[in-house]
Amino acid sequence: MTSKLVLASNNPGKLAEFGTLLATIGFDVRPQGQFNVPEADEPFHTFVENALEKARHAARLTGLPALADDSGVCVNALAGQPGVQSARYAGAPKSDVRNSEKLIADLQTHTDKSAYYYCVLVYVRHADDPQPVIADGRWKGTIIDVPRGSNGFGYDAYFEVDGLGKTAAELGAAEKNQLSHRAQALRVLLDKLR
Template sequence: MSRTLILASNNQGKLKEFSALLSSINFDVHAQGEFNVPEAEEPHVTFVENAIAKARHAARLTGKPALADDSGVCVNALGGAPGVYSARYAGEPKSDQRNNEKLIADLSAHVDKSAYYYCVLVFVRHADDPQPVIAEGRWNGEMLAEPRGQGGFGYDAYFWLPEQQKTAAELTAEEKNRLSHRGQALRALIEKLR
């Protein structure tokens, strides 16, 4: 018997990734938009605070358990930027292309291109859950000046993985689920939920 779980996002890439992995523990994942839940405010400067706010928002408006992630790319030479502002790094409206252009321009004067994707997942049983389940993942790499690959989304085409000799956008969906920050966090979350 599968249980309904609200994903506090309308990102189809995330919905696909989460659905694939959470079906193993009998969760039927639905984007919050299916329940007419608007995007939550993300006023915080940390990933965990934003993820908690988004999970509680979705749970409050649907009356169902909710899962939120807050993730982004953190570039060491830029003091961790874009970080929590990854989706809106170049301003509104959100644009992967403009975000990538801004990041590459901001990084052009720096020798250190090291970066990492970071993800925090928060699962709440209900809106006022006093013990949210929290898991995190970190995926190390480097930023390239030119995109490579057609897969993924966000900064994936610029995120170089030295061990794989590929960008995140050149990985198969299976490889990305196994290696990524989100995949790591989701596996940790599944272990905690079991």
Template sequence: MNRTIVLASNNAGKLKEFSELLDPLGFSLRTQGEFNVPEADEPHPTFIENALAKARHASRLTGLAALADDSGVCANALEGAPGVFSARFAGEPKSDARNNSKLIEELAPYADKSAYYYCVLVLVRHANDPQPVIAEGRWDGEIIADARGQGGFGYDPHFWLPPLQKTAAELSAQEKNRLSHRGQALRVLVEKLR
């Protein structure tokens, strides 16, 4: 396998986070934008199908191995919503503030505010790889109505972590990377690649 992996994203934060763990293994991670790869459609109802579609798309257009992730927040009382629609829960254009407002409003009638962040990572060695490397992570918490903290993004200011008595937005970047769904999935992926 070529040691260059295309990240099926243009997110600089993800590139930095993933590179920190993959570089020591001898892999060079580059964003799909460096290869003029447009974003893939994400029409599927599950995280894994969307991540696999994004990885295959980037690999097909570059001829290289590709890594993709799909993640979101899932509220138990809402049968896992917003789930794969987390980034666009309140519609277009994407808005963290509107997404959070909608989630809080939809959870209001329920006593159960438990939720979890979920992430799946998919690495394909080539576009038709019949055995992609798959890693997942889950981070449990609760959704609170009042935003707390300045860090993170998305639902983090409303994602309460009872054992820590903090929201995800109140954690340092290092704490979040250690505890988060994405951090967990990335460590599983690294172990599989070793």
């Protein structure tokens, strides 16, 4: 028997990735837009608080269990920035190009270019769930000055994956979905939900 689960996102890539894997343990994943749920505010300074807020928001407005993620790139020399502000690092409106340009400019005076993508997933059974299921994943790499690759989005073309010699934007979807911070977090979540 399958149970409906609302994904606190309308991103088709996330829906496909999460939907396929969660179907293996009996969930029918639906995007929040299917229920006319607007995007939740993300007012917090931590990934876990923002993901929890998004999950509770979707569960509250649909009456269904919900799954949310919050993720971004954290650069060690910049004390973890852009972090939760990754999508809005260069200000409004959101722009992958401007965000990447700002990141490269901010790193010009630093020799340490190490970074990691970080993802937190939060699953709630209902809006007031006192025991949300929380999983996280970290994908280590280095920020490079010249972009490489055309796959992916965000900072992917500037994020060279540790040990591969390729940027995240040079990886195919299947390889990225095995290695990424989101894939790591999802595997942890699946183990906890089983």
